[in-house]
Structure formats: structure tokens, C-alpha cells
Amino acid sequence: MADDGAQTAKNVAARVWDWTGYRFIYKKKERSRSSEGTLTYTFFCAQNEKEVTKEKLHPDPRERRARIKMDRFPCNGYLRITVVEGEVTLGIRLTHHRAHCQYVDISIDDETKKLIDAMKDSPASAIWDRIMREYPSTEITRKQVYAH
């Protein structure tokens, strides 16, 4: 069975990004031990230094250079989305202890540019959906894709 809860949680995280300007990256899924059918999806702020510094350096130095561009903060930014199987409501808990500059635009990489050009007759939202699907960890933003 497809993990609908995960998709729902990711959609919510995308909306939170729109609303707050902070991007949240998917981290893990946990099943409640005390409450059957309850799943919690945890995301962290893309600029949360506690999480981001755990990332291994990319082996390719060019990639590595491309990735070092975003300021990190001790913001303790987490988004937890609780889904109960079979229910339509979900719980959202957002912690963000410190305001910081919002997730900034970085330049669009060539691979993404090619994809956008190939889909230039499609609506921008369809292009964005495809980018999110094929490059879930991309650091470019929806606004950039629309502008491009």
C-alpha cells in the first residue's frame, strides 16, 4: 500500500514553507506505540544547524561548493505532523525558537533548467511537482521555478 500519510505530511510541509518562508526537510516516520494507527512524520528546518551539520560532505568538491551557501542557525526548527490512519484530520506541531533569515534562493542548476525547458509547455505547478518528485532534496524554491 502506498504511504498516503507520508505524501500528506510532505504536502503540509510544502505549505508551511509557503506560509513561513522556512523550508522543512523530511527526517523520519514513527509509529506510536501507545496509540494504534498513529504515525508521526518529523521534518527539520533546512537551516537548523543541529540537523544540517550532521550531513556528510558530498564526495564531489563541485557539489560540495554548490551546497555551502546557506546560513545555519540554532533555531531548533522542527515540524511534526501526526496522522491517524483512517481519519481526515491531522495534527501539526511547529517549533521554531529563533527567527532567522528565510530560506534563500540559490541559482537553478543545469539539470533542473533542462527539465524546466523540456516541460515549458506545461503549467508551472506541474513542473514544480515533477521537480519535487524527482529531486526531493533540491534547494531551489517554487518561486524560482515559476520565475524561470
Ligand SMILES: [Zn+2]
Ligand atoms: Zn530554522
